[in-house]
Each structure stands twice: as C-alpha cells, then as structure tokens.
Amino acid sequence: MELSLGKRDYARYPFLKEAGELVRLLDLSLYDVTKFLKILDRAKERILQAFKRGKIEQELEDSEDELLSFSLALFLVKAINNEFAIKRYSLAEALRVEAFLNEEFSNNNISIIIYLFKRLFKIEIREFHKDEEFFFEIPFKDYLIRATKFHDESWKLINRPLYHGYVRLKAKDLIRLIREEIALMIEERIKLLKLAKFPEKLKEIVNDLKQKAPHPTLWIGRGEVKDYPPCVKHALKELEEGRNLPHYGRFLLASYMLAIGKGVDEIVGLFSKAPDFKEKITRYQIEHIAGLKGGGTKYRVPSCKTLAEHNFCFKTEECNNIRNPFQFGRKNE
Numbered sequence: 001m002e003l004s005l006g007k008r009d010y011a012r013y014p015f016l017k018e019a020g021e022l023v024r025l026l027d028l029s030l031y032d033v034t035k036f037l038k039i040l041d042r043a044k045e046r047i048l049q050a051f052k053r054g055k056i057e058q059e060l061e062d063s064e065d066e067l068l069s070f071s072l073a074l075f076l077v078k079a080i081n082n083e084f085a086i087k088r089y090s091l092a093e094a095l096r097v098e099a100f101l102n103e104e105f106s107n108n109n110i111s112i113i114i115y116l117f118k119r120l121f122k123i124e125i126r127e128f129h130k131d132e133e134f135f136f137e138i139p140f141k142d143y144l145i146r147a148t149k150f151h152d153e154s155w156k157l158i159n160r161p162l163y164h165g166y167v168r169l170k171a172k173d174l175i176r177l178i179r180e181e182i183a184l185m186i187e188e189r190i191k192l193l194k195l196a197k198f199p200e201k202l203k204e205i206v207n208d209l210k211q212k213a214p215h216p217t218l219w220i221g222r223g224e225v226k227d228y229p230p231c232v233k234h235a236l237k238e239l240e241e242g243r244n245l246p247h248y249g250r251f252l253l254a255s256y257m258l259a260i261g262k263g264v265d266e267i268v269g270l271f272s273k274a275p276d277f278k279e280k281i282t283r284y285q286i287e288h289i290a291g292l293k294g295g296g297t298k299y300r301v302p303s304c305k306t307l308a309e310h311n312f313c314f315k316t317e318e319c320n321n322i323r324n325p326f327q328f329g330r331k332n333e
C-alpha cells in the first residue's frame, strides 16, 4: 500500500527512507548545516532532552528544520561516542514516535499506522471493528516475537484474544509493541554512520554534550567502594553456587553494579551461572533498570528498609546504620 506522505510526516518519522531521500535532496553538508542556527539548536535540544528526561518533545514548528535536526543529532550522538548516550537518545526518539502514533490514532489517521508497520517491520496489521470498539489485528507470529520481551502478565498470549491467526489489540498496546524496535533501528543507524571531518562549531557542541552525556552510573556518591555490602555479597554467592535469586536480589545486584559504574555486559556475566539464565532477558532487564529500555526511567539501588521487607537484608555490624547498600564502605560518608 502506498501512502502519500508530506514533510510533516517525515518530521514525525524521520527514519523513513523517503525522509532520508528528502534530506539528501537538500544536499547540505555538515559545514552548511552549521550556518542554520535553528537546526543546530534543535539538534542539541533533542539530545539534551533525551539525556535529561529520557523523552523528546513533539515539536513540529518547521518540518524541514525538524527533519534536518534529527539527521544532525544522529551525527552529534555518534561523535559523543558513549554507548549509554546512544541507547538513551535512541529510546527517547522511539518514545517520541510512539507519542505521535498515539496521536495519529486519536485523530483517526489509521492508514499511516498500518503503513508504518508494513514499511518499517513488514508487519501486515489490519483494522477490526466490533460494535463501537476499534481494534487492530496483528499476525500471531509477529505478536509473539515482540510480546515475549514483556514481563507483564497482560502480554502473555493466554491473556490475548486470538482470532484465525491474528491477535486483537487496542491501539495503544499495538503501538507499544514496536517501541524497542524503533529504538534499535535508530541505534543501528547511529552506529553505522561514518564520521567525516567535523566543523569546529560542531566539535564545540559535541564537547559540551559529552559533559552532559549520561554515564552508566546511576547514583554516584562521594568516595570509592572498598567492599561490597553483605546483601550484594550474598547475591553474588548465590549465583556463584548456581542458585536462582529472588526478584529483589536480582534488582539489588543489577542496580548496585550499575550504580558503581559496571557495564551492562559485565553485569549480564554475573547472572550467567543462574539455573534459569537467559542472556536476552537478563540483558533486557538490566538495560531497563539502567533506563535504556522501557519508559526510560533509571532505577536507584533499593533502600535497606525495602530489602529488609523483602527478606534480602543480611545485616552485619559493618552496615553501621546505613540506609542504602550504596553507602556501604564508602570513604567520607
């Protein structure tokens, strides 16, 4: 199905091939772009909003500027050269797209939703009307591939009506299904970019953004870690001895390790001896805790009180009335 899209659509969905072609037609080099202050500012703003809030505003004042600012932002994020920043930015762009798609649905622009699913992911969705209610239907296999990444019971196939090989969904759920894929698509696009010579003006912007880019740590305090707290040691020992951890043990270990600056790969490795270890799921969960998946919320290390309530506190004298495992064994605290 072909749909006639305009500049406003390209500004909303700037990763579409047609949008890329329009950018190419404008034939602007990175040096040319530096002359357009509005585009520079908007590209910078996109990135900073992603870093600070995990979301990018749905601004569409000038479609062409908006589209060009997306292309420029990809180059800037690439130049920042920080894996976390790339993931955080990509997810924020995906959330922006999700908001636009929900808006399309509210405005009854169903055809563009159907078009995007087909164009981007080769998924043939269709409309279904029942009485006053509206649903989308998605082929069973396309639903299953995506829904297995969600852990909420409501996504389980058993809780979804299935009709002749199609799963029936409300628009919001259907649109939610592709958030991570869009983020991944943008992430891949950034990684594949080749950085040509950068104009001085852009170098200055990149240096500034580097200072503001998210670090893998979530909650860095003063001082250094001398030793792990007893609850973290317990979690590590359980894994080392091949036992599964309860939910709070996993959450503690992942959030604590992120907070002290460990990378996602290293943390995934810590879980590898668990009997129920599944690398993809573990990685997804850790990235979720780090604010790189889902809604972009970064999670802090749970408090000692919460851990005690969930039977995951193994207090010793050394805990010394701290309120959070992150404070354990730190200098100057």
Ligand code: SF4
Pocket: 229, 230, 231, 232, 303, 304, 305, 307, 308, 312, 313, 314, 315, 316, 319, 322, 323, 324, 325, 328
């Ligand atoms: S008091 Fe806090 S740091 Fe110490 S074991 Fe309990 S939860 Fe961990």
